[in-house]
Amino acid sequence: MTFRRTALAEQMATQLLRPSFLDTSLRSGLFLSGQRRVGKTTFLATDLIPALEALGAIVVYVDLWSQPQANPADLVHEAIRKTLKELQMPGSGLLKRLKQVTNLEAGAAGFKFGFKLADVGKDDGVSLAQAFQELIDQAQTDVVLIVDEVQHALGSADGDHLLHALKAARDAINTRPGTPGHFLFIGTGSHRARVQELTLKGNQAFNGAVTNEFPVLGRDFIDYVLAQVRPQLGAMLPSAEVTEAAFRSMGSRPEELMKALNVLRSLPPDALPDEHLPTIAQSLGAAAADVELQKVEAMGPLAEAVFSRICSIGGDVKGVFTSEALKAYAAQIGREVTAQEVQGIIGMMTSANLLMRVKHGHYGVTDPFVEKAWMGRLQADQLLRASPAGGVPRLKASKGS
Ligand SMILES: Nc1ncnc2c1ncn2[C@@H]1O[C@H](COP(=O)(O)OP(=O)(O)O)[C@@H](O)[C@H]1O
Ligand SMILES: [Mg+2]
Numbered sequence: 001m002t003f004r005r006t007a008l009a010e011q012m013a014t015q016l017l018r019p020s021f022l023d024t025s026l027r028s029g030l031f032l033s034g035q036r037r038v039g040k041t042t043f044l045a046t047d048l049i050p051a052l053e054a055l056g057a058i059v060v061y062v063d064l065w066s067q068p069q070a071n072p073a074d075l076v077h078e079a080i081r082k083t084l085k086e087l088q089m090p091g092s093g094l095l096k097r098l099k100q101v102t103n104l105e106a107g108a109a110g111f112k113f114g115f116k117l118a119d120v121g122k123d124d125g126v127s128l129a130q131a132f133q134e135l136i137d138q139a140q141t142d143v144v145l146i147v148d149e150v151q152h153a154l155g156s157a158d159g160d161h162l163l164h165a166l167k168a169a170r171d172a173i174n175t176r177p178g179t180p181g182h183f184l185f186i187g188t189g190s191h192r193a194r195v196q197e198l199t200l201k202g203n204q205a206f207n208g209a210v211t212n213e214f215p216v217l218g219r220d221f222i223d224y225v226l227a228q229v230r231p232q233l234g235a236m237l238p239s240a241e242v243t244e245a246a247f248r249s250m251g252s253r254p255e256e257l258m259k260a261l262n263v264l265r266s267l268p269p270d271a272l273p274d275e276h277l278p279t280i281a282q283s284l285g286a287a288a289a290d291v292e293l294q295k296v297e298a299m300g301p302l303a304e305a306v307f308s309r310i311c312s313i314g315g316d317v318k319g320v321f322t323s324e325a326l327k328a329y330a331a332q333i334g335r336e337v338t339a340q341e342v343q344g345i346i347g348m349m350t351s352a353n354l355l356m357r358v359k360h361g362h363y364g365v366t367d368p369f370v371e372k373a374w375m376g377r378l379q380a381d382q383l384l385r386a387s388p389a390g391g392v393p394r395l396k397a398s399k400g401s
Pocket of ligand 2: 040041042065148
């Protein structure tokens with residue numbers, strides 16, 4: 001049961017597609033950043049995309065988180081080809097819907113493009129600028145490309161090319177006088193610093209674009225959820241104020257809230273839900289980070305050492321393979337370590353979405369929430385070891401000797 005955010009979506013869609021003078025900068029691109037699992041993808045799929053489509057836009061959506069090992073450029077090209085293909089097919093669902101919301105006549109029998117779909121994204125193939133321009137000219141409407149978890153396009157030459165190709169498309173199309181539609185780019189990301197980097201001048205392709213915080217779910221969502229769970233909770237129903245505070249303390253993550261409310265069900269009948277919910281929320285918040293941290297631990301002591309180094313240097317680390325780094329790992333885990341081993345471990349952590357490549361040879365922690373939790377744990381470890389009573393090791397794997 002998804003809580004719909006229709007009004008918010010309609011407002012955003014209108015700002016994007018029918019911008020007032022003050023909102024025209026959105027045509028340079030809109031980036032939404034928000035932590036993992038706060039509902040970004042859900043909002044895009046259930047609210048924003050339908051709202052954009054209702055205003056006549058053609059939306060191409062791709063989630064780069066879905067396949068962290070894949071080349072992000074390939075994923076985007078594939079999504080574009082899929083949409084174009086659907087538009088070529090007479091009677092396709094997409095064409096029908098487009099006909100309903102626009103005055104489309106010409107394209108009803110299926111779009112015709114002056115290039116082969118297979119050439120989209122090829123080095124010597126059609127440019128994205130040209131592909132989108134043909135599309136907009138035939139459809140006589142706006143095209144919105146949404147790249148979910150766009151920060152995964154950072155850190156590789158292919159990703160860089162892609163971002164520059166998208167900027168070229170934006171500039172070529174949106175500056176045409178009397179263009180029948182605009183090309184809009186929306187990116188979301190779970191890592192604010194990295195998302196912002198994409199819009200910094202001179203640094204990345206999307207300078208001039210707008211970065212906003214993803215609006216997390218709020219009181220209306222809490223009211224909705226409490227109304228849903230009222231029959232099961234009965235006397236254990238907490239107040240909206242306490243629930244909202246608990247929700248916030250868990251990073252505004254719907255799944256965590258549902259877990260916390262579920263715990264209330266197992267309390268003795270004389271318990272007071274408003275007294276227990278904050279504590280439940282606190283321990284669940286810690287447990288959520290634990291799941292991720294345990295993934296690192298399960299990969300062994302070297303993974304812990306590499307992950308710790310990447311966390312503690314903060315931000316983007318280049319020196320994960322230097323001889324100094326290898327020595328530090330060796331000292332920590334109590335045996336020699338080769339660069340090849342480190343490469344292997346980093347590959348594993350990248351596949352598990354714990355790490356991501358930021359630039360060539362640079363790695364960062366994918367989720368800032370996990371990074372913070374790991375740092376907290378490292379500090380607790382150090383405190384314990386420094387304490388006179390001697391340390392109770394909190395990390396399960398051995399720290400070497
Ligand atoms: N509006 C909503 N109503 C109910 N549940 C939601 C809502 N938005 C998100 N969720 C739940 O929260 C979880 C995380 O959502 P997701 O969209 O994947 O977050 P993100 O893309 O930010 O990582 C999912 O299990 C999803 O079902
Ligand atoms: Mg998502």
